[in-house]
Amino acid sequence: MRSLSGLSDQELLNRVKELAARERAVTLEILLHLIEVESRRLHVDLGYASMFDYCTRHLRYSSSAASRRIQAARCVRDYPEVYGMLEKND
Secondary structure (H helix, E strand, O other), rough: OOOOOOOOHHHHHHHHHHHHHHHHHHHHHHHHHHHHHHHHHHHHHHOOHHHHHHHHEEEEEEOOHHHHHHHHHHHHHHHHHHHHHHHOOO
């Protein structure tokens, strides 16, 4: 594990803010990809009975993380305007 102790307080705060923004962007990309995987039923082709099974066993998300992502992906699929809201962090 790398040490962050050499960073000034302001550098640390700036970095964590930047990382959080990048994390949100990546999470939105994951949601879009999960929508497409489910749409194409690729999880079934791989032998997974459900998206939950795919997310927990193949992607190695915890049960709660898998559930949240699947629910969010379906929400974005069913209500595309939600994507814009999430993108703007509203």
